[in-house]
Amino acid sequence: MSNFNEVEILLVEDNPEDAELTMRTLRKRNLANRLHHVEDGAAALDFLFGRGQFSGRDVNTRPKVVLLDLKLPKVNGLEVLRTMKEDPRTRNVPVVVITSSKEDRDLDEAYRLGANSYVVKPVDFNQFSEAVGQLGLYWVLINEVPRAAGS
Amino acid sequence: MPVRQTKRSLEQAILHTAIDGIVTIDEDGIVRTFNPACERLFGYEAGEIIGRNVNMLMPAPYREEHDGYLRRYRETGERRIIGIGREVAGRKKDGSGFPLYLSVGEWVDDDGSRLFVGVLRDITDLKEAEERLLQRQRALEASNKELDGFTYSVSHDLRAPLRAIDGFGRVLLEDHAGQLDAEGRRVLEVIRRSVAKMGQLIDDLLAFSRLGRDAMKPSRVDMTTLARTVLEEITAAEPDRAIDARVAHLPDVLGDPTLLRQVWVNLLSNAVKYTRRRSPAVIQVTGRTEKTEVVYAVRDNGVGFDMAYVGKLFGVFQRLHNASEFEGTGVGLALVHRIVTRHGGLVWAEAQPDKGATFSFALPRKDQ
Numbered sequence: 001m002s003n004f005n006e007v008e009i010l011l012v013e014d015n016p017e018d019a020e021l022t023m024r025t026l027r028k029r030n031l032a033n034r035l036h037h038v039e040d041g042a043a044a045l046d047f048l049f050g051r052g053q054f055s056g057r058d059v060n061t062r063p064k065v066v067l068l069d070l071k072l073p074k075v076n077g078l079e080v081l082r083t084m085k086e087d088p089r090t091r092n093v094p095v096v097v098i099t100s101s102k103e104d105r106d107l108d109e110a111y112r113l114g115a116n117s118y119v120v121k122p123v124d125f126n127q128f129s130e131a132v133g134q135l136g137l138y139w140v141l142i143n144e145v146p147r148a149a150g151s
Numbered sequence: 152m153p154v155r156q157t158k159r160s161l162e163q164a165i166l167h168t169a170i171d172g173i174v175t176i177d178e179d180g181i182v183r184t185f186n187p188a189c190e191r192l193f194g195y196e197a198g199e200i201i202g203r204n205v206n207m208l209m210p211a212p213y214r215e216e217h218d219g220y221l222r223r224y225r226e227t228g229e230r231r232i233i234g235i236g237r238e239v240a241g242r243k244k245d246g247s248g249f250p251l252y253l254s255v256g257e258w259v260d261d262d263g264s265r266l267f268v269g270v271l272r273d274i275t276d277l278k279e280a281e282e283r284l285l286q287r288q289r290a291l292e293a294s295n296k297e298l299d300g301f302t303y304s305v306s307h308d309l310r311a312p313l314r315a316i317d318g319f320g321r322v323l324l325e326d327h328a329g330q331l332d333a334e335g336r337r338v339l340e341v342i343r344r345s346v347a348k349m350g351q352l353i354d355d356l357l358a359f360s361r362l363g364r365d366a367m368k369p370s371r372v373d374m375t376t377l378a379r380t381v382l383e384e385i386t387a388a389e390p391d392r393a394i395d396a397r398v399a400h401l402p403d404v405l406g407d408p409t410l411l412r413q414v415w416v417n418l419l420s421n422a423v424k425y426t427r428r429r430s431p432a433v434i435q436v437t438g439r440t441e442k443t444e445v446v447y448a449v450r451d452n453g454v455g456f457d458m459a460y461v462g463k464l465f466g467v468f469q470r471l472h473n474a475s476e477f478e479g480t481g482v483g484l485a486l487v488h489r490i491v492t493r494h495g496g497l498v499w500a501e502a503q504p505d506k507g508a509t510f511s512f513a514l515p516r517k518d519q
Contacts, residue, residue, distance in 0.1 A: 017315035024322070100310040102357070123310055123350035125318040 004047065004057040008034035008064045008140055012044040012080065013098075014072050018121065022067070022098075025129040031136040036063075041075025044068070045083055048090050062093045065139035068115075070099040070106055078109055085114035092146055096135055172251075172271035176205045177264060180221050192251070192273055194244035205269075210242040233257055233267070238274065250278045302360045309353050317346040348480075355482035359467065362489050367407040374401040374447065377408070378436050381415040385423050393431035394423065401438035402445045405517040410490045417483040418449045418510050424477055425453035425508065440516065444496070448511040455502040464500055487512070 009026070013019040019037055026032035038044050044066070046052040050059045066084070070077035077097065084090040094116040099106065102120050110118050119135060122128050166173055172189035176182050182205050185197040193200075193208055200207070206214040223229055232239075236254030243249065252272045259265055320339050323331070331339070379398045386394050404411070419434070426432030433452045438445060456464070456471045463469040465488035470481040491498040491512045502508035 015311050015315075017318065018311060021315070021318040021322075100308075100314075121310070121314060123313045123317060123353075124347060125314065125321040128314060128318065 004036065004054055005061045006034055007036045007047075009036070009136065010044065010047060010063045010066045011035055011037045012039075012041065012066060012072065012077070013037065013069045014039045015069070018069070021125070021128065022132050025132045026136045028129075029133050029136060031133075031140050040073040041077060041080040043074075044072075044080050045075060048084060048093070049087075059089050062090065062145070064094070064143070064145060065135075066093055066095045067098050067135075068095055070097060070101055070110070078106075078113060081110065081113045081115060094139055094143065094145065096139060098132075098135075172269075172273075174205065174208075174269045174271065176267050176269070178221065178225060178267075180204045180206060180218060183266065189271065192243075192271060193241065199244075208241055210240050210248045213240060214242075241271070241273075250274050298360070302357060305353060305357065310350070313346050313350055313353075317343055317350075320346075352480050352482075355480045355486075356467075359482055359486055359489065362410070362486065362493070367410065367493065369405055369407055372404050372406050372408050372411055374404055374411070374438065375399075377412055378415050378419070378447075381412060382419050382434075382436070385416070385420050389423060392423075392427075394426070394434065395431045396434040396436075398436040399438065401436070401447060402440045404445050404514050406494050406514060407490075410493070414487050414490050414512065417487045418512075421483060421510070422449050422451040422453065422508075424479070425455075425472075426451050427453075427477070429453060441513075442516075444513040444516050446511060446513045448509055450507065450509040452507040455504050455506050455508045457504050458502060461500060461502075465498065 009031070011019060011022060013022065016039075019039075023032050023035060023037065026035060036047065038047055043053075047054045047057065048059070048062075048066075050057040068077050068080060072080070075083075077099070081095055081097070084093060084095060091114075095114070096117040096119060097110045097115045098119045098121060100121050107118055117135065119131055122131065166184065166186045169186060169188050172192045173184070173186045174182060174189050175184040182200050182203060185195070185200045187197075189200075190196055195208075204218075206217045209217055220231060224231075224233070232253065233255045234257075236252065239251060239253045241249050241251045250273075252274050254270050256268045256270075257265065258268055320343050324336065324339055328336075375398060378401060382396055382398060386392075386396060419436075422434045423432065426434065429452050435450045436448070437450070438447045440446075454472070454477075460471050464471065465484050466481075467485040468481040469485070470479060472479075487510075488498055491514065494514050496512055496514040498510070498512040500508060500510045
């Protein structure tokens with residue numbers, strides 16, 4: 001979408017197939033109208049902090065949720081998470097790690113860094129779309145976040 | 152004095168026949184005696200050394216340190232080697248260095264002068280073996296790390312394309328169903344089933360590799376409760392079948408509860424699976440305590456197998472039945488084998504085709 005200030009879901013996913021399937025699932029549930037998709041960790045940070053190609057974006061209007069893959073080019077997912085949780089402007093943005101990795105060390109590290117949720121992408125598409133649909137529903141429609149940054 | 156002479160010659164005999172080098176120095180570091188083993192070690196003859204400073208047997212920088220060390224000991228009594236012994240470096244006549252183990256004793260002679268007796272052993276072979284071991288350990292650690300990275304990418308990278316195959320197959324079914332006939336839909340179902348199977352294979356393989364990496368957390372395990380709970384879970388998933396399953400009272404054991412649970416899950420679900428054609432299926436779990444081990448057995452009246460193939464039973468991805476007959480990835484018994492082996496135990500099986508199978512495993516008894 002073109003108005004970056006109205007983005008509700010920031011999808012950070014480098015795998016185009018996973019991204020397409022995720023967006024399709026959210027679209028089917030009418031949750032993808034205000035979704036923006038970036039393909040690497042550096043772009044995700046640029047978006048969140050209104051830098052680079054997103055320099056016009058108001059940092060104080062925050063997405064309702066960031067869907068974050070862990071294995072990303074340039075800046076990896078855990079690094080994005082660390083940066084977000086260390087900065088008062090982005091600390092309160094919920095981050096859902098959504099990844100293929102079931103490895104304990106990734107899980108432990110993600111929660112230690114302040115991830116709000118951790119979802120392992122199932123291979124089975126029915127389970128996958130169920131998982132993505134549910135977390136979209138929860139974080140976009142049900143969950144409430146504070147209005148302004150750092151508040 | 153004959154006694155004195157005997158003692159003297161005994162001392163000489165010890166000095167001359169000792170396999171270890173023995174050297175005596177005075178308070179100034181001047182060599183008083185140098186036995187034949189020392190001559191062999193350093194390549195000097197006793198005559199070349201006696202009367203000279205012992206530091207010529209040491210490579211720099213130990214040579215310079217030695218004088219200071221002797222002086223400090225005389226002044227302060229600070230001991231860095233006397234009565235302790237440690238590894239030091241020696242220098243041969245040809246200038247080459249070698250590692251040696253040195254222990255030093257102190258001794259006051261009849262005339263009141265203080266002497267130090269050093270016993271030296273060449274530890275070149277030991278150090279070389281140590282170095283080889285260390286290199287081997289480093290290589291093992293590296294390959295372990297590599298394996299770690301490998302399973303990590305298996306977990307991560309192999310799942311993604313599978314998800315795409317499954318997902319886009321589904322998209323085809325949902326969005327383009329009108330253009331597909333019955334055969335087209337059947338083919339897509341085959342693709343999706345194969346994907347599910349591969350997904351299961353990856354998960355099993357990961358579970359298997361994780362077994363080798365995770366540390367065991369042993370505690371006392373109530374095997375009776377564990378086996379009963381697992382069996383109930385498995386039979387609950389088969390409400391339409393007649394299964395006569397009994398778990399006798401089993402001895403406790405010291406082991407990792409999560410891993411041992413995995414053993415029961417695999418053995419009992421196998422028993423339930425391979426008795427599918429029996430009504431009722433009879434499954435008996437028994438245990439006994441032996442002198443040094445506890446032994447558990449799962450007996451069923453299922454299809455069994457030919458003992459000719461028993462050697463393949465516990466290998467990874469080895470299967471004795473067709474997938475169309477009995478589903479499975481061939482990882483379950485390999486897991487059982489690995490877990491039991493990690494506990495220092497043994498697992499074995501006895502069976503006859505169509506007459507059922509008995510899987511047994513023995514774990515070491517650790518009563519205290």
